[in-house]
Amino acid sequence: MTEQIKNTGFEEMTLNMGPQHPSTHGVLHLLLKMDGEVITEARPDIGYLHRGMEKLAEKRTWGANIALSDRWDYIASMSNNFAAVLGPEKLMNITVPKRAEYIRVIMAELNRIASHLIFFGTYGIDIGAFTPFFYAFREREMILDLYESVCGARLTYNYFRIGGVSADLPADFVPGVKSFIDYFRPKLKEYDTLLSTNPIFMDRTVGVGNISKEEAIDWALSGPNIRASGVNFDIRKDDAYSVYNEFDFNIPTGKNGDCFDRYMVRMNEMKESARIIEQAIEKLEPGDIIAKVAKVVRPPAGEIYTHVEAPKGELGVYCISDGSTLPYRYKVRGPSFVNLAILQKMLKGLKIADVVAVLGSIDIVLGEVDR
Amino acid sequence: MIKIFKYTWAILKGMGITFKYFFIRPVTVQYPKEKVKISSRWRGTLKQLRNEKGEEACDGCRICEKICPVNCISMEVYKDEKKNRRFTSSYVVNFGRCMFCGLCVEACPKKCLVHTPDFEFCAYDRESLILAKDKILR
Amino acid sequence: MIYASQSLGDLWAWALNQFAVFCGWLGIPEVIRYTVEKGAYAVGLLVFISLTALVLIYMERKVSAHMQLRYGPMWTGGWHGWSQTIADMIKLLLKEDVIPDKADRWVHRIAPIVIFVPSLVGFLVIPFDKYLIGADLNVGILIIFGFSSIAVLSIFMGGWASNNKYTLLGGLRSAAQMISYELPLVLSVLGVVMTVGSLKMSDIVMAQKDVWFLFTPNFLGFIIYIIAGTAEVNRTPFDIPEAESELVSGYNTEYSGLKYGFFMLSEFTNTFIISAIAATFFMGGWNGPSWLPGIVSFLAKTYLIVFLLMWFRWTFPRFRVDRLMDFGWKFLLPLSFFNILMIAVWILVTK
């Protein structure tokens, strides 16, 4: 009998959730102290997928780092590519051809849809509904097919290049995207019927894991997580990179910052992404797809912090160049890493069933948390 | 009371969707029996091409070796004085390391290194993933 | 004489009759005759149960697969993987039986048996057809509910004995859940019992010769029964004892091999029992069109309910544990009381 039981009659239970657990989205280890089913203390333990990306980046050329960037957030590789090319481009002051910019935007937004679809599916599984997962993957598979026809890979695309993109769109890509969007829009309504309006789902998510506006800013959340708390912060608008200022789109925000708001923000973001893709396709004109850049680039010495609005949030790359072919320092600010930190605060006082609901709603990818 | 009816209606609608899909043909592919069409740009295993004269087109410029982010290509080069060009005496790709990023194919100045549409690439041990020139030059 | 159109129940009654005549001719004592009769029925039942479990598991796979745009098992045995479940059973038989190091070995071993036996007993009083019932007891329905509430004990035993925090949580959850959903379950059936005036299964079936109770005010009872029954067999949306995404696999996390097989088997036999009671109490049991053998119409109704439960499972998310209790105690229980009241008024008015 421990001291605690002697004194209080109760014992706090320590539950190790993960690293092998069905709903920790990878190798995340949560150390939970619980009073019955109520959590009194939570401590995320990360690093099981640590591959030393920043150290590796210092040993790879700037171009090869794009291939490496695929592995940060491996379900939204295009956005990672985007972040990886912006820094050296700005350092070398390269003007990317218009066509390449639009292709990049189409790819990044398709990837946002793909990533949010995974969120939708896995969140359903976390909550206990298995079937939406398969519906989400059916749609994601179509995006992956489109990607495959462009760059020849389905997961690690390695499509962006410093100065443009690696290959032009095949002839059937634009019709393919158009028909995908037409197909996808009604499916979103179906998702709403399956989960968003389902009373059990709402019961599980509404009012669970609230993050206030101040908290969200204080913990530097980004992406859908901060927008669900009512902060209108989207790098695509606030610090428009690439050609995002040419498009007309809304930024969905939530009010309460609970799990349901975070979920709804993502669902609405998919609609907005579809709008952006449609506009980008309209503007797509024949032309160069890559600027004239040497095969092995040597950005001038200097430093820059570039960031993109990845599906998970602000994906920043802080790169320092010393004028050689290798980056001197390549810091990756993974949105999942920063978003996950708030978990230790949010989980206090929730039930164990809420842990998966909250963790799922933050939408982390361990590849990006640990890098 | 209205809430109950609303909830029941939402639940029934959700059930309607799963019921609808119960009768729709599944979208999955019975993989080993039927195979999906692979895109022509598929980044599969590597293959070296021969030139029109039938000799190997690679002249050992080592660009692919240098550009590879994971150092999976290694080669040895000699100069053939008669033909006045370089050849590779060995060209080894370690597919256990390769991450199929396609940078080597893109960089090849002779366009003699290409991807195959092969995606079923597995082996029982790491050693058999290291392919020498006799397997790569096709 | 036996005709093809005659139902299995008539056949069984005829066989019993012949056997009785035969025994009387040979002078075999009544006790032996009775034992042989019931023994034959029990053997038949065991065969039926194991076949049912196999069919149900296969059905669950196919239903879930097709709802999820998949095919499900397609290889084992040839046509649409029909023998997948059999292969799985063989696999479970051959697997190593792991007992955790610090487990309470005795309780850990006995838990799967404790859950499986009550689910077998439940089959005894299910009227498959006219005359085709193991024991047409005066308290038929009580036997089933009485035994099925032992299942919670087993789940708790399994959860506790595994000496694992996840299983413990699963066990505790299931204890809370099953006890609280037992009440609405029994109360919902009470409406039917009041209408018929008997607990005997055959009486209840006979009372529905003209109209099923589903189409009377007992409809509300049917809905309550289905909800509570889903909770009773731990299926989504009430599968919080297992709660795959939260508790890994709940109370049976530490089980493997045949013991796990027993848990799985009993889950499906319990599903069948719950569906069979629903078919008996609300859908007229073996009553059906005269050209259809009674057992066929009974099984068709049962499998319809089974399909409904599966349909629930593959559509809905899971309740949270405290909301589940709220739902049970604050909504379902008052509703079932209201149901009883309504039935009482209805009986008064119509009689």
Place this chain on the structure above:
Amino acid sequence: MNEKELLAKITEKFPAVIESKPAAGALPAFNLTLDVPAASIADVCAWLKTGGLKFDYLAALSGVDLKDKLQVVYHLYSLEMKHKLILKADLDRLAPELPSVNSVWQAANWHERETYDMFGIKFNGHPYLERILTAEGFEGYPLLKDFIAKPDQYD
């Protein structure tokens, strides 16, 4: 508020803070970059957040090994006033330590742990300064330029 006004306001309050000069031959900085004495970084940050400039969002906190010294770089935004600022604090390479800004922005919590893990920079006043990414019992600080990676069983 443009960068000059921003700089004027900050230097008025903290005279020790100076605008950072890029190294010889390097590109000029893209955003306003300030050199802050390491010891006063927490005070500067606290004032930046509360004192009218409203830098309420810590985007990134990175360590840099400049071979002769270590550096901690803070990327700040103000979500309300939409301006950016980069702070740099130079540290002694042998005994790198500076005050933690965890009390100013909660977001610094994991960033500082990561920087500690990778560079060995000690953040005084951090509530739980432990290694975060590397395994337990890991020796050395991997992102230092003089870190020698030992080959493991897969190399």
